[in-house]
Amino acid sequence: MKTTIYYFSGTGNSLKVAKDIVAKLKDTEIIQICKNTVVNNYVAGNKIGIVFPVYSFGMPLLVKEFIESVEIPKDAYVFTIVTFGAAAGAAIDQLEKLLNYKGLELSAAFKMKMPGNYQVMYAPFSEEKQKKDFKNEEGKITEIVRSINNNEIIKFSGVGESIMKAVGGMLYTRFKPYEKDKNFWTDEKCNGCGICSKVCPANNIKMIEEKPQWQHKCEQCVACMQWCPKESIQYKKVTVNRGRYHHPDVVVTEIFQK
Ligand SMILES: Cc1cc2nc3c(=O)[nH]c(=O)nc-3n(C[C@H](O)[C@H](O)[C@H](O)COP(=O)(O)O)c2cc1C
Ligand code: SF4
């Protein structure tokens, strides 16, 4: 059975997971979720994977938009892998509800702990912590591929999970990313290379006179800030001395919007 994996990724963690699954599953294609693919309204195959990062204990807005627009056969085996730095909150629950609304089931869900990339709020994880997450990811991929190959049904339930969903759902209501790009600015190191514009999955950066101009449809994926080769993009003043992160096995051209 052909598998299609749709992924959304700002700093490469979710892309790395998607690539590792593709390397181990037969007959699999991989498609980036970005503004262009939402518009193109893909028709998915019979086994569908949706891989994305947790934002504010829920789903990135663009992934929601994509799920709403994509056509998925009613009998498809749909699985998800969510990547997160600390807690997945209500992300899986939100996806399941969106699918149910379209008359589809979420057959299996997996959580993958990865380095937190929201350097707007905290410094990058230490190298030691990052390595621990990467090692853990390698081990889990084999298990996940086995489950997918066997069409296993995997649900999250229990009291802890219900609390996580409820609290996560409440916190998610504060996630309003579009205009947060007003806090981005470039320091004197910017050389006008335009990479920030190419990595933006939301077509939210226009290059005007060789400087990025944010258009207030921001997903807060932080790709522009994390992949700027000059570390020139700052968020308020908090990122000036904070360092940057992206997954070491992903190169910037893989993040470019398709
Ligand atoms: C806007 C934003 C919000 C985030 N919110 C959460 C969160 O609620 N819980 C969490 O564990 N990690 C959170 N993170 C961290 C990411 O989910 C995590 O680092 C993820 O693996 C990044 O994936 P990517 O490299 O594919 O973009 C957040 C990151 C961003 C950019
Ligand atoms: S990626 Fe960085 S250096 Fe290149 S144009 Fe954008 S802000 Fe400037």
Ligand code: SF4
């Ligand atoms: S402007 Fe930056 S943070 Fe916002 S969606 Fe584009 S790349 Fe992501």
